[in-house]
Amino acid sequence: MDLKISIRLNEKLFLRDPESSDLGQRIVKYGIEMIHKLGFESFTFKKLGEEIHTTEASIYRYFENKHRLLLYIITWYWSYLEYQVVFNINNLTDADEKIRRVIDLLTHELDDSLGQIDFNHKALYEIVISESSKAYLSKEVDNNNSDMLFKPYKDLCNRIAVLFQEFNSTYAYPHSLASTIIEAAHFQHFFARHLPRLTDINGQLPDQTIQSFLEHLVFATLSQKERV
Amino acid sequence: MDLKISIRLNEKLFLRDPESSDLGQRIVKYGIEMIHKLGFESFTFKKLGEEIHTTEASIYRYFENKHRLLLYIITWYWSYLEYQVVFNINNLTDADEKIRRVIDLLTHELDDSLGQIDFNHKALYEIVISESSKAYLSKEVDNNNSDMLFKPYKDLCNRIAVLFQEFNSTYAYPHSLASTIIEAAHFQHFFARHLPRLTDINGQLPDQTIQSFLEHLVFATLSQKERV
DNA sequence: TCAGTAATGATAGTAAAACTATCATTTAAT
DNA sequence: ATTAAATGATAGTTTTACTATCATTACTGA
Numbered sequence: 001m002d003l004k005i006s007i008r009l010n011e012k013l014f015l016r017d018p019e020s021s022d023l024g025q026r027i028v029k030y031g032i033e034m035i036h037k038l039g040f041e042s043f044t045f046k047k048l049g050e051e052i053h054t055t056e057a058s059i060y061r062y063f064e065n066k067h068r069l070l071l072y073i074i075t076w077y078w079s080y081l082e083y084q085v086v087f088n089i090n091n092l093t094d095a096d097e098k099i100r101r102v103i104d105l106l107t108h109e110l111d112d113s114l115g116q117i118d119f120n121h122k123a124l125y126e127i128v129i130s131e132s133s134k135a136y137l138s139k140e141v142d143n144n145n146s147d148m149l150f151k152p153y154k155d156l157c158n159r160i161a162v163l164f165q166e167f168n169s170t171y172a173y174p175h176s177l178a179s180t181i182i183e184a185a186h187f188q189h190f191f192a193r194h195l196p197r198l199t200d201i202n203g204q205l206p207d208q209t210i211q212s213f214l215e216h217l218v219f220a221t222l223s224q225k226e227r228v
Numbered sequence: 229m230d231l232k233i234s235i236r237l238n239e240k241l242f243l244r245d246p247e248s249s250d251l252g253q254r255i256v257k258y259g260i261e262m263i264h265k266l267g268f269e270s271f272t273f274k275k276l277g278e279e280i281h282t283t284e285a286s287i288y289r290y291f292e293n294k295h296r297l298l299l300y301i302i303t304w305y306w307s308y309l310e311y312q313v314v315f316n317i318n319n320l321t322d323a324d325e326k327i328r329r330v331i332d333l334l335t336h337e338l339d340d341s342l343g344q345i346d347f348n349h350k351a352l353y354e355i356v357i358s359e360s361s362k363a364y365l366s367k368e369v370d371n372n373n374s375d376m377l378f379k380p381y382k383d384l385c386n387r388i389a390v391l392f393q394e395f396n397s398t399y400a401y402p403h404s405l406a407s408t409i410i411e412a413a414h415f416q417h418f419f420a421r422h423l424p425r426l427t428d429i430n431g432q433l434p435d436q437t438i439q440s441f442l443e444h445l446v447f448a449t450l451s452q453k454e455r456v
Numbered sequence: 457t458c459a460g461t462a463a464t465g466a467t468a469g470t471a472a473a474a475c476t477a478t479c480a481t482t483t484a485a486t
Numbered sequence: 487a488t489t490a491a492a493t494g495a496t497a498g499t500t501t502t503a504c505t506a507t508c509a510t511t512a513c514t515g516a
Contacts, residue, residue, distance in 0.1 A: 016463090023464075039367035044502065058464060060504070133361055133415075139267035141422045154425045172428060173441045176416055179426040180445075183415055184408045187361075191407060194369045197382045198407040200400060213401045217408075220452035221445050244492090251493075272473060286493060288475070 007079045012147040013072045016062045024062050026052045029119040031069050036123035040070060040131045067138065071149060074135040077128050078152035080117075081105065085159055095167040099218060102160055106185040107211040129189045157182065168222045177221060181214050188213070235307045240375040241300045244290045252290050254280045257347040259297050264351035268298060268359045295366065299377055302363040305356050306380035308345075309333065313387055323395040327446060330388055334413040335439040357417045385410065396450045405449060409442050416441070 006019065018024030030052050035043045045059045045066060063069040084105055089098040109125040110117070136150065144150065160182070161174035171177075191198040192206040201209045234247065246252030258280050263271045273287045273294060291297045312333055317326040337353040338345070364378065372378065388410070389402035399405075419426040420434040429437045 021463075041366060045504090046502075055465060055467090056503085057466085057505080061463080065503075130365055133365065136423065137358055137361065137418070138269060145423060150423055154423070157426050173444070174428065175425065176419075176427045176429070176438075176441050177445070179419060180408070180412045180416070183411065187411055188404055188408070190365070191404075195364065195373060195378055195382070197403065198385050199404045200402065201404070210404075213404050216401070216452065217405070217445070217449050221448045224444065224448035224451070249492075273475090274473075283494060283496090284474085285476080285495085289492080293474075 005083070007076060007083070009072065009075055009079065010147070010149055010151070013068060013075060013149060014063055015060075018062050018072070023052075023054060023058065025118075026054075027059055027062055027069070028073065032073060032119050032123050032127060035070065035073070035131065036120070036127050040066070040134055067134075067140075070131060071135050071144070073124070073127065074132045075149065075152050077110070077124060077132070078156050080110065082152060082156040082159055084110070085156070089163070095163060096219075098163050099167060099222075100215060102163065103181070103185075103211055103214050103218065106182060107189075107214065108207050129186045132186060133183070164218075164222055171222055177218065181218060185210060185214060233311070235304060235311070237300065237303055237307065238375070238377055238379070241296060241303060241377060242291055243288075246290050246300070251280075251282060251286065253346075254282075255287055255290055255297070256301065260301060260347050260351050260355060263298065263301070263359065264348070264355050268294070268362055295362075295368075298359060299363050299372070301352070301355065302360045303377065303380050305338070305352060305360070306384050308338065310380060310384040310387055312338070313384070317391070323391060324447075326391050327395060327450075328443060330391065331409065331413075331439055331442050331446065334410060335417075335442065336435050357414045360414060361411070392446075392450055399450055405446065409446060413438060413442060 011017070016024065018028050027048065031043075031048055034048050034051060038047070043066060045056045045063075049056045049059055063072065085102055088101045088105060092098045092101065110121050112121060136144070136153075138144075157175060157178045160178035164171060164174040164177055188199055188201075188210045189206060192201040192210070196202070199209075200213070239245070244252065246256050255276065259271075259276055262276050262279060266275070271294060273284045277284045277287055291300065313330055316329045316333060320326050320329065338349050340349060364372070364381075366372075385403060385406045388406035392399060392402040392405055416427055416429075416438045417434060420429040420438070424430070427437075428441070
């Protein structure tokens with residue numbers, strides 16, 4: 001099997017489609033590497049240009065600024081994750097099972113069994129952990145939102161919320177629970193690595209522990225009989 | 229009653245203690261206003277200097293850079309919140325009641341019944357919502373952590389974790405649950421305002437809705453009999 | 457094959473951000 | 487009254503975050 005799944009992203013994310021050229025693809029690929037290595041704040045188009053032997057000006061022809069490049073990368077991740085969710089829960093009948101699969105996907109690095117991805121998975125997942133909230137925690141959030149740039153995140157969130165409703169149709173906060181576990185999956189990883197006292201992960205495998213924590217939390221919450 | 233509670237913050241947060249002078253206090257007070265107004269990325273010491281009729285150089289005598297000022301502000305918030313938690317659960321015997329009080333504190337703007345705070349509460353709370361994660365989501369997190377700059381956050385988290393253990397001593401993830409609800413309280417507010425589709429808050433009072441969501445989540449999670 | 461156009465490279469330049477340094481002046485403390 | 491500390495005034499540096507211009511290469515299609 002060698003079909004190429006390409007994710008079509010909102011055109012407002014870029015000035016010139018980076019998928020359309022070799023340079024564009026290098027910008028994204030090595031952009032991921034460098035944001036991962038330097039952190040978003042220290043990352044600049046100048047440095048990226050040097051790395052891939054092009055100029056700052058050329059990169060600006062693809063992305064308005066580095067924040068847009070981050071948004072592009074994170075949006076790609078959300079979209080790909082939604083695709084993985086749909087793909088992975090397909091054929092499962094049990095809502096319980098579907099939710100477990102989703103939590104598994106959320107807490108582990110993207111897997112690329114189909115060989116779609118030609119960049120560093122691990123770096124991408126770590127960018128998601130450390131930088132993804134910066135994609136929306138900005139003063140431009142409302143403008144970006146009007147441009148539908150967060151649609152992939154909302155779609156992912158909604159997809160998960162629907163599963164929660166399937167499991168328990170009376171639960172009142174399916175979307176909030178969905179966004180909470182998406183975010184929690186990321187920052188529990190961050191805390192596990194940098195501020196472990198904010199977690200209960202002591203040396204064990206962080207991925208598994210976070211997965212168990214979230215599974216317990218989600219099923220307890222969805223199973224709770226009306227009480228509050 | 230007119231006792232002044234002053235929170236002693238880690239000296240590594242600043243170069244000169246801003247509490248110790250009029251200029252220092254203005255830096256913090258109007259720093260909060262301006263970060264709120266402009267957002268952290270667009271905020272600069274130059275602009276703050278103009279606002280309070282001093283110079284960039286003078287502000288640099290207090291804080292190494294704007295990130296340290298943010299850390300100072302957020303750290304102050306965590307410390308004050310821990311103080312509020314201790315103060316508010318004092319004399320409560322029921323773990324259930326204590327947890328409810330904590331969730332109430334987490335989801336609402338700081339209250340200042342004792343008249344301690346001489347700056348804009350609302351602006352501070354909104355900074356916490358929009359900017360607090362930037363305090364630790366940086367490449368300096370490990371160095372900052374060695375300098376104990378996150379101790380107030382850890383103390384707050386631990387304080388809440390202890391209550392969870394009091395409620396259910398067999399629960400395996402009290403710290404992760406604590407950090408999760410602290411963060412969730414903030415970004416559910418952010419989402420409610422900017423990306424409401426990521427929540428189930430539709431026009432109702434966001435604070436109350438988030439409070440109910442978190443209460444349900446916490447008690448369901450802590451009440452769940454061993455199962456997973 | 458040749459003209460045209462799209463993409464990139466090379467270079468230069470600007471405005472603002474993020475500092476650092478110096479020295480004069482005001483203020484407060486002994 | 488003398489001294490030290492804090493602030494103000496000013497100036498300067500490096501880096502970031504862009505924008506502009508023009509030359510070169512590469513591919514396109516008539």
